[in-house]
Amino acid sequence: MMNKSFVFLLVLSFSWVAAYSQDFISCVESRLSNATSISQLIFTPENASFLPIWQSRVQNARFLKDTTPKPSIIVTPTDESQVQTTFLCAKENGYRVRIRSGGHDFEGISFTDYLAFVMIDLINMRSIDVDVASKSAWVQSGAVLGELYYAISQKTNTLYFPGGTWPTVAIAGLVGGGGTGNLLRKYATAGDNVLDARIVDVNGNILDRKSMGEDLFWAIRGGVASNFGIVLSWKLNLVPVPEKVTVFIVNRTLEQGATDLFYKYQSVVPNTKDRNLYIRSQLASEFIGNTTKKTIRIIFQGIYQGSTDMLLPLLNKEFPELGVTREICREMTSIQSTLVFAGRPSTTPTEILNNRSATPRMSSKTKSSFVTTPIPKSGLRKIWRKFFENDLSGGILIIPSGGRMADYSETATPYPHRAGTLYLLASSVNFAGQTSDITPVSLRRLAWLASLEKLLTPYVSRNPRQSYVNNNDFDFGIGADNYTIASVWGERYWKRANFKKLIRIKAKVDPQNFFNHPQGIPVFSAL
Structure with missing residues (x-):
């Protein structure tokens, strides 16, 4: 029989968590000026939709188990102000923050943590604005590659983006780790083809390339962007491709x-x-x-x-x-080649690239x-x-x-x-x-x-x-009490010069290491 004292403490704990969540919800409500219903924006474990939303884009099914730590709160913002408000209220109420774009993270960093955290799910921030004349596109961080490629193909068959081949990988995750794909040998990485970005920094400010500075812009294009803030959108360089x-x-x-x-x-x-x-x-x-x-x-x-x-x-x-x-x-056209490399016939209607559920999870x-x-x-x-x-x-x-x-x-x-x-x-x-x-x-x-x-x-x-950070692997080690410990995994991903530069940039833009995880860029008193 369960100890009565334990049951009392358990009930008390749940009550405290509920009150804690309510403080966060009240904070968000007080700051949002638009009419978005909180019930459509914020989900706690008491909501019937909470678990299905969390599960919906856990792309690696090995994390779909009861023992995987889950968020205290899920927020699904629809615009930049909601992301900004969510972040500030989470920070003020003692929550960590995790940012989920596509959910393909190999170690679940974007949707799990052992401490209380708010998961900002960017599923509703997926607008894509393709400008053929300037050979560029502004893409929100919740958009996935399939959606981007489809949007480009609706305007031209002679431009494309040098991204990856799996349609449900999100732009933010791909670019944030560098990003490899079929155009790598001709146009280098996805990160090499970013022109600008909009990011919420640790102080809640929204910055673009000019206001964030070149160091931070350098860091988010391969140093894992979520180590430094919340990237809202990316301006991408579209490269020339033949019609066939x-x-x-x-x-x-x-x-x-x-x-x-x-x-x-x-x-x-x-x-x-x-x-x-x-x-x-x-x-x-x-x-x-x-x-x-x-x-x-x-x-x-x-x-x-x-x-x-x-x-x-x-x-x-x-x-x-x-x-x-x-x-x-x-x-075939480039968009048809994307279908083939995703395991589908080239004759498949390209609209399937907009259907995230059409691609099975692994x-x-x-x-x-x-x-x-x-x-x-x-x-x-x-x-x-x-x-x-x-x-x-x-x-x-x-x-x-x-x-x-x-x-x-x-x-x-x-x-x-x-x-x-x-x-x-x-x-x-x-x-x-x-x-x-x-x-x-x-x-x-x-x-x-x-x-x-x-x-x-x-x-x-x-x-x-060397290892690829977009294939992150906790078996290399976690934690960063000092550089010797951190270098075991950090130098595998970025080599020494880049890893040390990332640490110096981190110390400037996030000195208290708010954006942290087991293999996050660390902050040291001295390097």
């Missing part, structure tokens, strides 16, 4: 020469002088037919910013082993590294053998670099993985068929992923081993 691009897909197994093919791929694709060519690859193990013997299948997904007639001579000269023929090439754990020298065939065979130990839940995604990326200094933005980087290697396991990520099977999959990460050590960048 060429897309192709090649599948190869080990029995079909995949090892030799991937070995050459590592050198050719990142280093080709034609920046119009981009080929990402994915690999996983599978059973051979109906046998119990496994093989590795590698899928090469290519896109060329030009015609098939231009592509074929290039590949025949530089990468004939790939075997790309005219028959497997498809010319349940997975991902780790990332950058590769600077080709992995030798002996190393590739070790990786294949490691995959043979897996239960078909593992995979690797390769994002090639090179081209335009080498034109930028590694300190141009916080994203430092520039000249000399061949590709990003993202390894993952999924939890398909499991009720959570802590079942015995799931734990075996996580252990396998950790062993793969260890096996990769000799073949990836070192001193430091």
